[in-house]
Amino acid sequence: MSDGTATTTDLDVRLEKHRVELTGYCYRMLGSSFEAEDAVQDTMVRAWRSYDKFEGRSSLRSWLYRIATNVCLDMLTAGNKRARPMDLTESTPLARAALSPRPDNTWLEPMPDSRVLPTTDDPAEAAVAKESVRLAFMAALQQLPPKQRAVLILREVLAWKASEVAELLGTTVASVNSALQRARATLAEQQQPGSDAAASDPLDEEQQKLLERYVAAFEGYDMTALTALLHEDAVMTMPPFDLWLTGVQDITGFMTTLGAPCAGSRLVPVQVNGLPGFAQYKPDPEAGGFSPWAVQVLEISDGRITGFHCFLDTKRWFPLFDLPLHLEAEADQVEESV
Numbered sequence: 001m002s003d004g005t006a007t008t009t010d011l012d013v014r015l016e017k018h019r020v021e022l023t024g025y026c027y028r029m030l031g032s033s034f035e036a037e038d039a040v041q042d043t044m045v046r047a048w049r050s051y052d053k054f055e056g057r058s059s060l061r062s063w064l065y066r067i068a069t070n071v072c073l074d075m076l077t078a079g080n081k082r083a084r085p086m087d088l089t090e091s092t093p094l095a096r097a098a099l100s101p102r103p104d105n106t107w108l109e110p111m112p113d114s115r116v117l118p119t120t121d122d123p124a125e126a127a128v129a130k131e132s133v134r135l136a137f138m139a140a141l142q143q144l145p146p147k148q149r150a151v152l153i154l155r156e157v158l159a160w161k162a163s164e165v166a167e168l169l170g171t172t173v174a175s176v177n178s179a180l181q182r183a184r185a186t187l188a189e190q191q192q193p194g195s196d197a198a199a200s201d202p203l204d205e206e207q208q209k210l211l212e213r214y215v216a217a218f219e220g221y222d223m224t225a226l227t228a229l230l231h232e233d234a235v236m237t238m239p240p241f242d243l244w245l246t247g248v249q250d251i252t253g254f255m256t257t258l259g260a261p262c263a264g265s266r267l268v269p270v271q272v273n274g275l276p277g278f279a280q281y282k283p284d285p286e287a288g289g290f291s292p293w294a295v296q297v298l299e300i301s302d303g304r305i306t307g308f309h310c311f312l313d314t315k316r317w318f319p320l321f322d323l324p325l326h327l328e329a330e331a332d333q334v335e336e337s338v
Contacts, residue, residue: 130274
């Protein structure tokens with residue numbers, strides 16, 4: 001009995017070592033934080049149940065990836081492609097701005113770095129991993145047919161050999177190479193101006209100062225200061241609403257009209273999708289202190305903010321990021337209000 005328990009515990013530990021990288025793989029495949037975690041859990045259960053049939057002809061890691069790939073391909077048969085607002089509609093001028101929500105399964109979802117990026121001592125490997133979960137790359141991946149998506153992730157992101165991918169998918173090396181070529185061509189067509197630009201890893205001094213200025217401008221709701229930080233063609237999105245805005249004037253105009261209740265917010269740094277981000281807490285006039293409002297993801301290029309993406313479904317996102325659902329007012333603010 002004790003031997004069986006020890007073996008079971010050992011297997012659990014061995015499987016668990018692969019959870020983060022498998023979650024990253026499933027997230028890239030599915031575009032959904034929660035579906036990715038469900039897929040990995042399903043993978044672990046299937047592996048645990050069928051481990052006695054695992055003959056060791058491949059590594060445990062390869063075997064887990066095969067199971068995870070099959071789980072993801074099954075989940076993708078419905079054909080749903082997760083997207084960003086700019087993948088679905090034209091930019092809306094501020095004068096016609098309306099907040100129209102779409103169902104949750106429409107949207108590409110944010111993901112904490114800690115859940116999808118394994119720790120590594122190789123800076124180049126870490127950079128590739130971060131780039132491959134950035135929103136622009138994730139959105140482009142969603143345009144690929146499921147098997148091409150798997151091939152591209154395994155070959156380009158995880159650096160598997162064509163022969164290893166062929167074995168995993170039960171196909172030929174020639175078929176894998178052909179799928180990779182088609183996937184690369186589709187991604188090249190999807191490439192948007194500036195979408196390959198990103199903050200350095202780790203952030204350099206100039207980028208750190210940019211973020212500090214951003215926090216000061218946003219918490220102070222200083223539109224003049226914010227204007228100086230935004231690229232002239234900056235984009236703002238707010239899933240689950242399909243509205244998206246382009247340009248400094250429309251973004252700051254929105255923030256001072258429909259977005260005016262965000263004045264006085266507090267920002268808490270988060271690492272999200274390989275990019276700098278913040279959890280935004282809005283003043284809570286009823287309970288006091290601050291309530292969750294959005295997970296912000298920032299895209300930076302050439303010393304300016306080019307993308308400002310606010311994910312508003314806080315009941316889902318804040319627990320995912322292990323963030324508190326309330327912030328107390330700071331003592332000096334309480335004294336000022338008395």
